[in-house]
Amino acid sequence: MGRRELPAILTVPAYLRAVRSIHGLGVRDVARALRVSxxxxxxxxxxxxxxxxxxxxxxxxLWGGDADFLALGAALQRYCRATGVSLxxxxxxxxxxxxxxxxxxxxxxxxxxxxxxxxIAR
Numbered sequence: 001m002g003r004r005e006l007p008a009i010l011t012v013p014a015y016l017r018a019v020r021s022i023h024g025l026g027v028r029d030v031a032r033a034l035r036v037s038x039x040x041x042x043x044x045x046x047x048x049x050x051x052x053x054x055x056x057x058x059x060x061x062l063w064g065g066d067a068d069f070l071a072l073g074a075a076l077q078r079y080c081r082a083t084g085v086s087l088x089x090x091x092x093x094x095x096x097x098x099x100x101x102x103x104x105x106x107x108x109x110x111x112x113x114x115x116x117x118x119x120i121a122r
Contacts, residue, residue, distance in 0.1 A: 009072060009091050009094070010065075010073045012070065013047050015059070015073070016030065023063065036055075050074050050078050056070050076090045
């Protein structure tokens with residue numbers, strides 16, 4: 001038996017690029033249809049912002065697609081932003097069934113954010 005090919009993970013930026021290409025829409029057109037500002041759509045396109053579940057449902061209601069499938073890509077985007085793992089590594093982890101990400105170096109020493117109590121002289 002041959003290896004079964006898994007479907008690609010669809011991220012929000014890839015979905016929006018496809019929608020814009022197929023329907024000939026600009027960023028402003030997409031923003032107007034979803035009732036958000038164009039800057040929000042631009043951030044979705046770059047992957048710096050991930051839309052909510054309701055927005056994903058709105059997108060797929062307007063332009064087609066499966067909201068649940070798109071939500072998987074959005075969840076992976078959120079995971080990648082929170083952990084610093086690349087999207088390719090996250091997709092590999094999902095496909096392999098691994099529950100932990102690859103070893104990575106910490107971004108820096110954790111800072112102690114507790115406030116110090118200072119004596120007040122009278």
